[in-house]
Amino acid sequence: MPRFQRVKVSILGRYMLADRSEFPCQILEMSPGDAVVIAPVAGTVSTRVIAYLDHIGRIEGDITSLIDGGFKMDVVASPRKREKMAAQLTWLANKDILNLPEDRRHERVVPDNRHSTVVLDDGRRYNCKIIDISLSGAAIELAVRPAMNTPVTLGRMRARVIRHFQDGVAVEFVSAQEMMTVVQQNLRIN
Incomplete structure (x- = not known):
């Protein structure tokens, strides 16, 4: 498996362990091949994890190591999904530095009747x-x-x-x- 460069991000989401227990999480560093996850329940090494992350969507993989307050996981994905993830991670890592606009297909408005x-x-x-x-x-x-x-x-x-x-x-x-x-x-x- 090729090695990927992790970027520092702050992505919120939820994850589910193999026993179907579900918890909130935050990704602090991520690449198209792995992620550093801050999580209330870490599971054990080799446990399967499915996560739904803001801006990224669904990822899955196995816990590769435990860290203080969470775990590291690998990310199993097709080459196309990895490419898309790399582009999104690059945007997330640079949007504040470069003052980039939100990545939206269409202009958003606030309706009169909310x-x-x-x-x-x-x-x-x-x-x-x-x-x-x-x-x-x-x-x-x-x-x-x-x-x-x-x-x-x-x-x-x-x-x-x-x-x-x-x-x-x-x-x-x-x-x-x-x-x-x-x-x-x-x-x-x-």
Whole structure:
């Protein structure tokens, strides 16, 4: 396996150990081949770990060593996923230094009416507050944290959960929407 250069980052996420126990974590250093994870429960060397990280998405690998307050893990990924990860890590490591803008496909706006509803596939409904929204997705304050890739409906728009953060989730719409439709019609509480 090729060696990769780790970069210093601060990425929040969640991880799951082989026994399906799940915990929050923070990545302090990462490369496309490994990561240094600050974690409340470390597991043991060779334990399989699956993590969902802000800006990176899903990674998996095995614990290679234990450190004070966490562990180091290798990252098992296809060459294409490693390439994508390398680009994202480079951006994350340099965005503050270079004053780079957020890596967004579409401009985000804060709608006038920020209150809406999220409905899970099983019919459970939750009130939410829209932090910002674009043609392709939204960041919402939400009391629950549906798993990554969970299908949801925000207002009347089908979406899926793509990221977790401290007070909520980010969703990606199933299809890009016209901005006026998004802001004016689709986010009303049904």
